[in-house]
Amino acid sequence: MARVEERIDAGFASTTTDASDHPRPRGDLARLPWVSFVIIAVMVLVAVLAPLIAPHSPTEQSLPDKLLPPAWEAGGSTKHLLGTDVLGRDLLSRLFYGARVSLIVAAVALLAGGGIGLIVGIVSGYLGGRTDSFLMRAVDATLTFPTILIALLLAVSLGPGLRTIAIAITVLIWARFARVVRGEVLAVKARDFVALARVHGCSHLRIMAVHIVPNVLNTFMVLLTLHIGFVIIVEASLSFLGAGIPPPTPSWGQMVSDGRSHIASAWWLSVVPGAAIMLVVLAFNLFGDWLRDWLDPRLRQV
Amino acid sequence: MQRFILRRLAQSVLLLFVLALIVFALARVSGNPADLLLREDATQEDRAHLLRALGLDRPVHEQLYLFISGAVRGDLGESIRYRKPATEVFFERLPNTLRLLPLAMVGALALAIPLGVLAAVYRGTIVDRVSGAIAVLGIATPSFWLGIVLIYIFSIKLGLLPSSRMGGPSHYVLPTITLGLFLVAGMMRLVRSSLLEVMGSEFVKLARLKGLSQTVVIWKHCLRNALIPVTTLFGVYFALLITGAIVTETVFAWPGVGRLTYEAVIFRDYPLLQAVILLKAIIVLGVNLGVDIVYAYLDPRVRYA
Numbered sequence: 001m002a003r004v005e006e007r008i009d010a011g012f013a014s015t016t017t018d019a020s021d022h023p024r025p026r027g028d029l030a031r032l033p034w035v036s037f038v039i040i041a042v043m044v045l046v047a048v049l050a051p052l053i054a055p056h057s058p059t060e061q062s063l064p065d066k067l068l069p070p071a072w073e074a075g076g077s078t079k080h081l082l083g084t085d086v087l088g089r090d091l092l093s094r095l096f097y098g099a100r101v102s103l104i105v106a107a108v109a110l111l112a113g114g115g116i117g118l119i120v121g122i123v124s125g126y127l128g129g130r131t132d133s134f135l136m137r138a139v140d141a142t143l144t145f146p147t148i149l150i151a152l153l154l155a156v157s158l159g160p161g162l163r164t165i166a167i168a169i170t171v172l173i174w175a176r177f178a179r180v181v182r183g184e185v186l187a188v189k190a191r192d193f194v195a196l197a198r199v200h201g202c203s204h205l206r207i208m209a210v211h212i213v214p215n216v217l218n219t220f221m222v223l224l225t226l227h228i229g230f231v232i233i234v235e236a237s238l239s240f241l242g243a244g245i246p247p248p249t250p251s252w253g254q255m256v257s258d259g260r261s262h263i264a265s266a267w268w269l270s271v272v273p274g275a276a277i278m279l280v281v282l283a284f285n286l287f288g289d290w291l292r293d294w295l296d297p298r299l300r301q302v
Numbered sequence: 303m304q305r306f307i308l309r310r311l312a313q314s315v316l317l318l319f320v321l322a323l324i325v326f327a328l329a330r331v332s333g334n335p336a337d338l339l340l341r342e343d344a345t346q347e348d349r350a351h352l353l354r355a356l357g358l359d360r361p362v363h364e365q366l367y368l369f370i371s372g373a374v375r376g377d378l379g380e381s382i383r384y385r386k387p388a389t390e391v392f393f394e395r396l397p398n399t400l401r402l403l404p405l406a407m408v409g410a411l412a413l414a415i416p417l418g419v420l421a422a423v424y425r426g427t428i429v430d431r432v433s434g435a436i437a438v439l440g441i442a443t444p445s446f447w448l449g450i451v452l453i454y455i456f457s458i459k460l461g462l463l464p465s466s467r468m469g470g471p472s473h474y475v476l477p478t479i480t481l482g483l484f485l486v487a488g489m490m491r492l493v494r495s496s497l498l499e500v501m502g503s504e505f506v507k508l509a510r511l512k513g514l515s516q517t518v519v520i521w522k523h524c525l526r527n528a529l530i531p532v533t534t535l536f537g538v539y540f541a542l543l544i545t546g547a548i549v550t551e552t553v554f555a556w557p558g559v560g561r562l563t564y565e566a567v568i569f570r571d572y573p574l575l576q577a578v579i580l581l582k583a584i585i586v587l588g589v590n591l592g593v594d595i596v597y598a599y600l601d602p603r604v605r606y607a
Contacts, residue, residue, distance in 0.1 A: 137313075141313075141317050141320075144537070144538070144541065144586075144587075144590055145317070145321075145583070145586070145587075146541045146542075146544055146545045146582065146583075146586055148545050148548070149545070149563070149578075149579045149582060149583070150324065150579070152548075152563065152567050152575065152579075153325065153328055153575060153576070153579055154328065155567065156566070156567055156570055156572055156575055157328040157329055157331070157572065158328075158331070229441075229442065233442075233444050236444055236446075237444060237446060237549060240444075240446045240549065240552075241549070241552065241564055241567055241568075242564070242567055242568045243567050253444070253446075256444070256446060256447050256450065257446075259450075260450055260553070263450060263453060263454050263458065264454075264458050267454050267458075270447070270450045270451075270454075271447075271450070271451060274444060274446075274447030274450065275447075277444050277447065278442050278443050278444065278447070279442075281441075281442040282438065282439070282442035285438065285441060285442060286438070
C-alpha cells in the first residue's frame with residue numbers, strides 16, 4: 001500500500017513540499033500565483049481569440065516566405081513577428097492556434113479520464129470488499145505499466161485524431177484519479193452523516209451521488225488542476241511522436257518536431273513552441289499547487 | 303516466500319494476458335487487421351491470401367487462440383518495414399537501449415541525491431527553494447524539447463558534442479542528460495521528503511547526542527535509510543526510462559528500441575508496434591517482479607502485506 005502511494009508521489013505533478021513551509025494562504029493576495037494567473041489567462045485568451053488576433057492563417061503556405069527569421073533577428077520583418085516555417089506558414093499564428101489544440105485536448109481528456117477516475121474511486125471506496133480489491137488491482141496494474149505505449153498503439157490502430165488522443169490520455173490518467181478519490185471516500189464514508197442517510201433509507205446509489213460526491217469535489221478539482229500540465233506535456237509528446245493531432249492542424253508538440261530538422265538554420269521553429277509548452281505547464285503546475293494548498297491542505301505530501 | 307513469488311508471478315502473467323487481449327482487440331476494432339498488415343501496393347488477391355495465411359477468415363475465438371499461441375512461441379508477426387520477424391528486429395536494437403539506460407539512471411541518482419539532501423538539510427532556506435525551483439522546471443520541461451535545445455547549444459553553436467547516432471563516449475553525453483533529467487525532479491523530491499522523515503527519528507537524535515558531526519549523521523546514518531524508498535521504486539524508474547527512451551532516442555537518432563517504437567508509429571507498422579509493446583511490457587513487468595522479490599527477501603513485512 002505504502003509503496004503504491006510512493007509511486008504516485010514520485011510521478012505526481014506537485015511542487016510545494018511541506019506543510020510548515022507554507023501556511024494556508026487564504027486571503028493573502030501577495031501569495032496568489034499572479035504570474036501563473038497571467039500566463040494561463042493569456043493562453044486562454046489567445047486560444048479563444050485565435051481567429052481574430054492571428055496575423056495570418058495558420059495553415060496557409062507561402063513558399064517565397066519560407067524560413068523567415070523572427071523580427072528581432074537579421075532579415076526578419078514585423079510582418080511575421082516570430083518568423084515562418086519551412087512551408088512559409090506564420091509561426092505566431094500557428095502558436096495561437098496550437099494553444100487551442102492543447103486546451104481542447106486537455107479539457108476533453110481530463111473530463112473523460114478524471115470522470116472515470118472519480119466514478120471508480122467513489123464506487124471502490126464506498127462499496128469496499130471484493131469490488132474494491134478488484135478495482136484497486138486494476139489501478140495498481142495501470143500505474144505500474146508504461147501506459148504511453150498503449151496510447152501509441154491506439155494512435156496507430158484507430159488513426160490519429162482528437163478522439164484517439166482523448167482515449168489515450170484517459171487510459172493514462174484515470175487510475176491516478178481513482179486512487180486519490182478512493183482514499184478520500186474512505187474518510188468520508190466513516191462519518192456519521194453517511195450512516196444517518198443509510199438509516200434514513202437512502203439507497204447506496206443516492207448516498208454516493210448526493211452525499212459522497214460533494215465531499216470529494218474539492219479533491220477532485222485540485223487533482224484536475226494538477227493534471228492539466230501533465231496532460232499538455234503528454235499531448236505534446238504524442239504529437240511529437242506523430243501520434244497526436246494530425247497535420248495541418250497546428251499543435252505545439254508537432255511544431256517542435258517539424259522544426260527539428262531545421263535546428264541548425266532556424267532554431268526558433270523548435271525552440272519557441274517548446275518554450276510555450278514549458279511556460280504554460282509551469283503556470284498550470286504552480287496554480288495547481290496553490291489551489292491544493294488553498295482548498296485541500298491534506299493532499300499535500302510531506 | 304514461494305507463495306509470494308508465485309502470486310506476484312501469476313499477477314504479472316495475468317496482466318500480460320490482458321495486454322495481449324488489448325493488442326488483439328485494437329487491431330480489430332478499426333476494421334480488418336489485414337489492412338494494417340498489407341503494404342500499400344497490395345492487390346485484392348494478396349489480401350485474400352493474407353487473410354487465409356493469418357487465419358483471419360476464421361471465427362474470432364480461433365483467431366485469438368492463434369494469436370496467443372503464436373505470441374507464446376515468440377511469433378508476433380512480421381514487420382512491414384523491415385520485412386523480417388518483429389521480435390528479431392526488437393532484439394537487434396535492444397542492446398543499444400540497454401547501453402543508455404544504466405548511464406541515465408546513474409546520472410539521475412548522482413544529481414538527485416545531493417540536491418535532495420541539500421534541500422532537506424537546508425529546509426526552508428534559499429537552498430531548498432532553488433532546488434525546489436529546479437524540480438518545478440524539470441517537471442515542466444518536455445524532454446523532447448530539452449534534447450533539441452541541448453543539440454542546438456552543444457552541437458551546433460559550440461560544436462563540442464555530436465548531435466546524433468551512436469559512436470564514441472562523446473555520443474553518450476547528450477542522450478544521457480536528456481533521459482536522466484526526466485527522472486531527476488521526482489527522485490530529488492523523494493530523497494528530500496524521505497530524508498526529512500528519517501532526520502526526525504529517534505536513532506538520529508541518539509547519534510547527535512553521541513556527539514557525531516552533522517556530516518556523519520546525515521550522510522552515513524540518515525541517507526542510508528532515506529534511500530530505501532528510492533531503491534524500492536527502481537522498477538517504476540525503469541519503466542519511466544523505457545518510456546522516456548522513446549522520445550530521447552528519437553531526438554538523438556539513437557538506434558535502440560525507443561527509436562524503433564517511433565519508427566513503428568510513423569510507418570504505421572502495426573505488427574512491429576505490437577511486438578515492441580508486448581516485449582517492452584515483458585521486460586518492465588520482469589524488472590518489477592525482480593525488484594519486488596528482492597525487496598520481499600530483504601524485508602519480510604512485504605511478504606505478508
